[in-house]
Amino acid sequence: MEPARRVTLKDVAAASGVSRATVSFVLNDDPNQTISSSTRERVLRASRELGYVPHGIARALREGSSRIVVLNVDWSMEGNFSRSYIRGLDAELAAHDHVLLVRHGEAAPQSTQRILDAIVPRAVLRFGEAYMDGHEPDQEDWEHGFAAHAALQIRHLAERGHTHIAMALPDHAFPLTGARLHFADETARRLGLAPVTDLVVPRPRESGAAAVRAFLAAHPAVTAIAAFDDDLALRTLTALHDLGRVVPDEVAVIGYDDTEYGALVTPALTTVHIDAEAKGRVAARTVLGLDAADLVMTPGRVIVRDSA
Incomplete structure (x- = not known):
């Protein structure tokens, strides 16, 4: 007697008359998708009647781990880009019967090799590489890529009359610092502004204030900080x-990636919002060898508040 064939997402989709992606959204109770109650009930009923059981990581392991995709997040990004990118990657992989495994922390070669040896994943992605699209001089994407997102800050400040702008940078090594400065400076050049100067704002609070005081004393023409x-x-x-500097009257400040804290301070922080769900879906389809031409990227946008 042949063993019963496992019920798949495709079977549930066919029985309920919807796409596999919609089935995945319903079964995963995705809060970011608007699905009618009638469609949701139809999918759930078909799932119950067919006896669909999500395979999860266990099934992926039984199949030689070909259905696991590993995402290494080895540097901190807490804004909308990281959340939306991972959400899109996870949802698209689930829609095609794959599992996403997210690893946080530095991905040392030996630890990565242990993962490869243990589960033999379908693919291993590094989050930072996704964020660096367009970072090479001959590959700059000024419409949807990192260059376009970085340019939003400088353009917003320029439109408000600022001609001398500084870039506030972290006090530790960071993979994207060089690329970010390059895009900011290139945007300033295109707009006819003075070259962007860099300002390191360290911790703790007293050190940050001392650094900003020294910087403004040395660069009195600077009226805005990105x-x-x-x-x-x-x-x-x-x-x-x-x-004792008044923001934005004396110095304007604009953030990047719209974390929730920016709306809670006074003055409320003007920032750049980035939705990367489509980019995550593209990454999923790319590793699965599927066409992604129908996916539309959402442009970044400036959230205008009080600080700039």
Whole structure:
């Protein structure tokens, strides 16, 4: 007697008259998808009647791990880009019966090899590489890539009359610092602004205020600061407050990647919002060898608040 064939997402989709992606959204209770109650009930009923059981990681292991994709997140990104990218990657892999395994922390070669030996994943991705699309001079994507996102800050400040802009940077090595400065400076050049100067804003609070004080004394023409991320922007706002500088009247500040804290401070932080769900879906289809031409990238946008 032949063993019963396992019920798949494709079977549930056919029985309920929807796509596999919709079945995945319903079964995973994806809060970011709007699905009618009638469709949701139809999918759940078909799933129950067919006896569909999600395979999970156990099935992937039984199949030689060909259905696992590993994502290494070895540097901290807490904004909308990382959340939306991982959400899109996970949802698209699930829609094609694959499992996403996210590893946080530095991906040392030996630890990565242990993962490869243990589960033989379908693919191993590094989150930082996804964020670096367009970082080479001959590959700059000024429409949807990292270059376009970095340019939003400088363009917003230029539109408000700022001609001398600084970039607030972290006080430790970071993979994207060089590329970010390059894109900011290139945007300033295209807009006819002065070259972007860099400002390191260290921890703790007193050190940050001292660094900002020294910088502004040495660069009195600077009237706006574009921060590497919202964390640096908040450190900069705190330093300016401690120095008695009025934001944005004396110095404007714009953040990057729209973390939730920016809306909670005074003045509320102007920042750049990036939705990378489509980029995550593209990554999933790429590793699975599937066409991604129908996926539409969502442009980054400036969230205008009080600080710039």
